[in-house]
Amino acid sequence: MRSFGADTRLPTLAVVLDIIRERGAVSRVELADATGLTQATMTHAVRKLTALGLVHEVGTAPANRGTPRRLIGIRADACYMVGVQLDQFAAVGVVVDLAGRVVVRHDMPGSGKRPIAEVVADLAGQVRSMLDEAAVPREKVLGLGLATYGPQDREAGVVITPHPTPEWLRYPLAETLAAATGLPVALENDATAAGLGVQTQGGSGSNFAVVFMSGGIGGGVILDGHPYRGVTSNGVELGHISVDALGEECPCGNRGCLDPIAGPRPVVERALENPALAARLGLGADTLTDFNLIGRAAREGNAEAAALIADSAQRLAIATVSLVNMFDVGRVVLAGHAFTESGPAYRDVLQVVLNRRVFMRHVHTVEVELAGDVAQATAVGGAAVVLRNLLESPNPELRTAVS
Amino acid sequence: MRSFGADTRLPTLAVVLDIIRERGAVSRVELADATGLTQATMTHAVRKLTALGLVHEVGTAPANRGTPRRLIGIRADACYMVGVQLDQFAAVGVVVDLAGRVVVRHDMPGSGKRPIAEVVADLAGQVRSMLDEAAVPREKVLGLGLATYGPQDREAGVVITPHPTPEWLRYPLAETLAAATGLPVALENDATAAGLGVQTQGGSGSNFAVVFMSGGIGGGVILDGHPYRGVTSNGVELGHISVDALGEECPCGNRGCLDPIAGPRPVVERALENPALAARLGLGADTLTDFNLIGRAAREGNAEAAALIADSAQRLAIATVSLVNMFDVGRVVLAGHAFTESGPAYRDVLQVVLNRRVFMRHVHTVEVELAGDVAQATAVGGAAVVLRNLLESPNPELRTAVS
Incomplete structure (x- = not known):
């Protein structure tokens, strides 16, 4: 607290x-x-x-x-930060300079359900190899920001959820990754990191909400350039806003949550219930890959795929209206791997619905846009967290004097 | 903005x-x-x-x-502030000293659907009479805070809604009331004011959400002692969080909003569909009076009334989980006239549901409590707004030198 x-x-x-x-x-x-x-x-x-x-x-x-x-x-080359976005289905690592430019990027497999020790060892190897490629002096690397899902205890550097496997619950994630990389590691919520990443790369102003969708749905809010944190940085859980108050119980504890009704997983499940569609699209990999295949088919004119995406987008849009009605922001930015193929379709539905339904629409408009690189924004934000933590500390000092 | x-x-x-x-x-x-x-x-x-x-x-x-x-x-007697809470069904006025003590309180009729000019003239008369009763020097009265529903343009001092009658939309409410009372008038959202009122009178700490229920449902958030405002102070619209993404269209524009499903009005409508119950409880006045009659009957053991309250409380509780999942606060305070009779019943249901369903419940607990005086907190908060506006101005000065 x-x-x-x-x-x-x-x-x-x-x-x-x-x-x-x-x-x-x-x-x-x-x-x-x-x-x-x-x-x-x-x-x-x-x-x-x-x-x-x-x-x-x-x-x-x-x-x-x-x-x-x-x-x-x-001084763009004064220091560098490593950012990693990780979930079950995808991971991205970046090395970012002080100007916010991505010096190196690695797209990596998600955690899957592998043993954590293996996941952390792989990540650490990728980080070392990114830093080698970036060819920046190690003493100029401030640290690593790991952006992942929640709930989490940022200070302790642990996630407080048994997903994707029970081993993750309170596993010393930041500590283990720090030991394996030799870098200080900060934990951050993935959607919040996406907001910081969008802001680092400019263009969306300093007041906006993030709708994040990768393996699941998350949310973030940036106000006056700062992440909204609440008391423990576990807010803005858009995926666990109830859109059906007396609906089914969600694993999170709440009822009728958005994510299990409209997120990538239920969209893929509905597609798999249609064997002809599933065969035509080549489904059967993981949730995110399948979801992006459905999104691509929708974009290319497949009516069944388009209907699945449209239904998900309508529900996400109504929940996003609730998000805007809660936080009163003038802009919504979409980020995350799940918008890789269907980002424009979601953006268009959200814009139409927000124009019609936001509570304060007669006070101000709400614009919807896609992050410049939906798959990269979160990792860039992870890197930004490292710098922010340093600058927000009572007496900031770089690890070593910067020449 | x-x-x-x-x-x-x-x-x-x-x-x-x-x-x-x-x-x-x-x-x-x-x-x-x-x-x-x-x-x-x-x-x-x-x-x-x-x-x-x-x-x-x-x-x-x-x-x-x-x-x-x-x-x-x-210096408790250094200055005084007037606070007024107003909606269609109820109004409360208070004169508050700098220590936060209520010097005078008037319970007044709500606006109903009367002409605004009449409503404002009545309010102004009540304010004059409260100040006479308080017997404080007029030069020590800093101003009047009017807490009412939204959406609103606080800076312009207008509500941007045609409720309860079209005349209210963008009517120069603050300006007219200022002219009629001779006091500077600040407009504030009623639920946010309730939060400031609770804080003024102590006991709920500096981080909490408000669930406000009077003629309708609203919400507010106090963080580190400051109201959450977003970009235009029109956030935290708990009543217009969608609890049924594909549900009926709400007059606000959104679909499946909480207020028309679980607020006082639908509870009363359901009671009125049962003529025997309506007759037994003596229903047929306005929404708020009827709702409180139902709440009292529920408290006194009427099973049908209790079922209506329980259903409303369950839905409100799930939406409150969403509110907490959005803002990540550790405390929820209930305020507003609609909790006069059924406050303890709502509090108990919310506490049970939040304990089980809040996303970050393994990170921290969330306590639910009733405001000390559910009907008065909002007016006290209206008075607090006057002082805050003064102190938050770039170069605060009292209207006249305080002796």
Whole structure:
């Protein structure tokens, strides 16, 4: 549980660094305007970021009067972060530089139901090989952000769920992966990470909700550039919003949850009930692969596949209306492997439904968009978490002095 | 829409004043500990609150070493705020002092479907008469907070809904009431106000959700002592969370919303379909009165009434699980006139259901409680909004110097 005071100390450094990264080169005056912070606070923040070696002066711009303004820019190669997104069906690893650019990316198999020790050892091997490919000095690698499903105890670095196998429940995931990679490991909710990844790569502003769909459905909310966390970072569980109050019991404990009614798994199950369809689409692999095959067939005009996707999209859209009615955001971004093929179809249904049904639609519009790279955003966000944790710590220091 | 920077300026004064009020008498060191703010920030905040005349030194306490600590306390009579909660079926007005004590309270009729001009004139008359009864100097009255349903444009001081009559849509509600009372008027969502009212009167901590039920169902979230606002303060619409994704269209635009399925109105409608029950309970007044009659009968052992309440409570409980799954809070507080009779029944059902069904229940518990005075909390919160708006303004000043 977070203490009363935890959130009254604002992560100023993270906010300021985000803006510098977004704008490329920016003066202190512009930074103060963009953040609402005082000049004094801004000067302090820029000084701290400079001392950390993360930003530097990149030139000057003419001012309306007086001396030219000095422009601050990011030092893209000051440090690097590793991000990994992992679920049962897919995993992606990235090495990201301070400018948010993906230096190396590996698409990897999901955990499946393999023993955790094997999963962690494989991940660690992939991380080592990504860092070799990136050819960045190891002392510049700040750490690894592991984005996965929940519920989870971020501080302890454990997931509190027996999925996909009972072994996962409270397994020392972050600790084991840290030992295997030699990097500090931070755990993060996958949908929240997707939001941070979208933000790192720009374009969706600083207030939006994430609808995340991979093996299952999740949600995240970014407000004023910060993840919504609640008291234990276990909120925004879009997949476990009840869409049928007296419906069937969900393994999560609730009744009539969205995920088991409209997520990839039930869509695939319905397709498999139609043997001719299943044969035509070549189904029979894992849930995510099958779901993407159905999505592709829908896109290519298969009416049965399209009906399955449309039904799922309608229900997801209504739950997304509830999400927006809860968090009052002006933008919804879709991310996750399950949108690889059917992203545009879901986006279009969600946009139509949100236009008609959102409670505050006469106050403001709500735009729906796809993440630039639906399969990569979450891993990039995992990397972003490493940097944010550092900058939000009471007295941030890089592991080693950055030259 | 709020700008990027709006929330990076923390409402320090409001936080500090809340803690001083809660604790009665507190040293600067305790305040710094309780808020996580630096000593320097705290000294600045206490100086500002002292200059505003809101707090003063109330004594000293022995320190572990060195000079005794000076204790800060609230000046309860420094200023007063008026709070009004209004909906179609009920209204409550209060005059509250700076210590959060209710000096005067008027229970008043709701708006019904009367012409707005008449509703506003009546409210203004009640406000004048409350201030006369309170016998406080008019220059010490900071303003009036009007807590009502939504959607609303808080800045413009208008509701954006044609309920209960089309005349309400974008009617200059705050402006007209301000002109009629001579007081600045702030508009607030009723459920959010209930949360602020509960907090003003202490006991529920600084992180909790509100389930509000009067003529309809609403929701609010208080996080680290601040209302969750989203981008336009129109979030946490619990009554318009869909509990039946493909269900009937709700007047709000969404499908299968909780309120028309489980709120006071459908409960009363179901009771009225049973003429014997309706006659026995003496139904036939307005929705809220009838609902409370059903609630009382249920409490007194009428099985048919109890079944109606139990069904509503089950559905509300599942939606509350969704609310908690969205916002990840550790406490749920019930407030609003509709809990007058059946509050304990709803509380008990919600507690059982939340214990079993909340997504993060293995991470932390979620406690359910009734507001100390379910009918009054919202009006008290309306009064609290006046003070918060003042303290959150860039350069707070009282309307007139406080002596």
